[in-house]
Amino acid sequence: MALRLIQVNIKARDDSALGRFWADALGWDVSSEGPGVTNLAPAGATWPDPAAFYIDFVAVPDPETVKYRVHLDLATASAAHQAELVARLKDLGATPADVGQGDVPWTVLADPEGNVFCVLEPREIYRDTGPIAAVVVDCADPRAMARFWDEALDWTLHEASDDHATLRSADGAGPFLELQRAPDVRGWWNRVHVDLLPHPVDGKEAEVARLRALGAVDVDLGQGDVPWTVLADPEGNEFCVLGRA
Incomplete structure (x- = not known):
């Protein structure tokens, strides 16, 4: 059995509108829409394609909008691509965001509901990730978190230091999971979290028991x-283990 990080789940006031923003931003398809739930998939992907990565937007009555410990980094192929993407995202409704980043080569934006994300300068490591370079999780101890997630997922640990850790699927598909050191103590539930898919899906309960043991x-x-x-992982970040609907 194995677990794969298959998607991010984002709480929204208006799941349909926020889903349309991100579909336009990524060039993805709205794969299905139901009351309060909007799903995005890469063009041509069919759930649960193991080579694909997805986003779910779920409507909640009062999503937390003050502090985030999970965000997306978007990949670019060149300086011109980065500038074009930033301009296009602003046209779609994104706004500049100041999270204390200072003078950095990437651009920090917020989507129409205030979710912060980064448009990275071109980096070779992200050349084959698709539009989402990484799912980034703030944490107090990246090494300890890397140990947990390395054992939790059927992924490869590429780096682990006191400040930063990275993992990616063993087959090199899709975005990285990155754990970055942040000083704040977590005291809220996350508006953005990751969902894990067991293979086979009927093995969910065994995987849940294994995660509890970790x-x-x-x-x-x-x-x-x-x-x-x-x-929740050892630092209290929520995630879901999906089962058969």
Whole structure:
């Protein structure tokens, strides 16, 4: 059995509008829309294609909008591409964001609901990730978090230091998972979290038990009776292990 980081889940006031922004931003398709849920997939991908990465937007009545510990980094192929992408994103409704980044070669923006993300300068490491270079998680101890996620996922650990750690799928497909050191103590639930897909999906309960043994804990967000299980990693970041609907 194995677990794959298959998608990010983003809470939204208006899932449809935010989904349209990101579909236009990434050049992806709105794969399905239902009451309160909008799903995005790369063009031509069919869930759950193991080579693809997805985004779900889920409407909640009052999504937290003050502090984030999870964000997306977008990849670019050249300086001209970075400038064009930033301009296009602003035309779509993104706005510049100051998170104390100072003078850096990447551009920090916020989507129409205030979710912060970065448009990176061209980097060779991200040349084959697709439009999303990385899912970035702030944490107090990247080394410890890397140990947890390295054991949790059927992925490859590429780097682990006191300040930064990176993992990616063993087959080299899709974005990186990056863990970066941040000084703040977490005291809120995340508006953005990752979803894990077991293979086979019927092995969910065994995978959940394995994650608990690694240090994950159960979380009650009021989800009720659902086919997925909500857990938190050792630093309290929520994630879901998906099951058969």
